[in-house]
Amino acid sequence: MVENLSIKDLLNLFSERGMIIDDKHAEQQLKNIGYYKIKEYADPFIRNGNYGGLLFSSIVRRYYFDKSLRMHLLDMSEIIELAFKNRISYELGKSGAFEYLKFLKWADTDKFSDEYIINQQMFIKKQLLKMIDKSNKDEYKRESNFIKIDKKYNTITKSSQSYPSVWLAIELLSFGQVQQLFEIMPDEMKESIAVEFGCSPSMLASWIGTIVFARNQCAHNANLVDVKLKTVPKMRFNWPDILVNIDVRKSGKGDKVLYSNRVAAIILPIVHLVHKLDPNYGFGNLAADLKNISKKVRNEGQGLATMIGFQSKKKMMYFLSQYRNNN
Numbered sequence: 001m002v003e004n005l006s007i008k009d010l011l012n013l014f015s016e017r018g019m020i021i022d023d024k025h026a027e028q029q030l031k032n033i034g035y036y037k038i039k040e041y042a043d044p045f046i047r048n049g050n051y052g053g054l055l056f057s058s059i060v061r062r063y064y065f066d067k068s069l070r071m072h073l074l075d076m077s078e079i080i081e082l083a084f085k086n087r088i089s090y091e092l093g094k095s096g097a098f099e100y101l102k103f104l105k106w107a108d109t110d111k112f113s114d115e116y117i118i119n120q121q122m123f124i125k126k127q128l129l130k131m132i133d134k135s136n137k138d139e140y141k142r143e144s145n146f147i148k149i150d151k152k153y154n155t156i157t158k159s160s161q162s163y164p165s166v167w168l169a170i171e172l173l174s175f176g177q178v179q180q181l182f183e184i185m186p187d188e189m190k191e192s193i194a195v196e197f198g199c200s201p202s203m204l205a206s207w208i209g210t211i212v213f214a215r216n217q218c219a220h221n222a223n224l225v226d227v228k229l230k231t232v233p234k235m236r237f238n239w240p241d242i243l244v245n246i247d248v249r250k251s252g253k254g255d256k257v258l259y260s261n262r263v264a265a266i267i268l269p270i271v272h273l274v275h276k277l278d279p280n281y282g283f284g285n286l287a288a289d290l291k292n293i294s295k296k297v298r299n300e301g302q303g304l305a306t307m308i309g310f311q312s313k314k315k316m317m318y319f320l321s322q323y324r325n326n327n
Helices: 009-017 026-033 035-045 056-093 116-132 168-174 175-183 186-198 200-218 264-276 285-295 312-323
Strands: 147-148 161-164 244-251 255-260
Touching: 009 026, 009 035, 026 035, 026 056, 035 056, 056 168, 056 175, 056 186, 056 200, 056 264, 056 285, 116 168, 116 175, 161 168, 161 285, 175 200, 186 200, 186 264, 200 264, 264 285, 264 312, 285 312
Parallel strands: none
Antiparallel strands: 147 161, 244 255
16 A cells, blocks of 8 residues: 555655656655645556656646646636626515525426425525524624524524525525526526626526536645536537537437537636626736646657647637737
């Protein structure tokens, strides 16, 4: 077991498997980052069970490049999260500060059963009570910001609990929980929100789902550069020219092109939405991250833009330039 090996032994293990230990500070890097984390970033480059000349220094840099990318994408995803939450609050607050608590009055009862909607209502209320209990903010102690109702039936009973106004509630809920509220909204509500983001409701739902996943990856220091999405977000008209096409499937409606499920598919909607929300946002840091992540990891290696989902480095930079040049 590697847990019983010394730092030198672990480096020798990498070396025996074909990795070139070219960093004079390799022992310290291994101590700081850890064997399994370095192995995680190196494993995508294994050839026939061997690292085949992979540079230890390149993998260490790749780890730090990914860390930088996560930080910058987290910053951008928070811009989107805040705007999305504010739009949800506005829509649900049109009927009153506490009307959002009556899910059956605003949720799409044509698409979702009453039972499902009530279950969602109970779940959200439970989460709100948990978050309020943990919070020390003055806003969550002010009686005017709350209403007392029963947890399930929205009536005043002996078991009534205090629930916050819609604006405080949406602030308390996680990005993913607010996404759930969007999913059960009727079409007219979704359209009103989506227009603010310059896309259709179905496209926004798809993008937000991807961004919620990416935000969680970033917040928990998970490997993002090697991520593989289970579901690729919906494409804008010009994105197929940017992403790698990985397959074509036959269907009754004709050929369906499958696009890369790598980190590029996360970056495209994030950049587009941030630019829509803040046209003056600069993407220089992101451009630097992607250039670094695309660097070769072997002496005789090639650039890795296609590995992260872009057709080429040139097209990757062209995509970003479209937004940077409009600042």
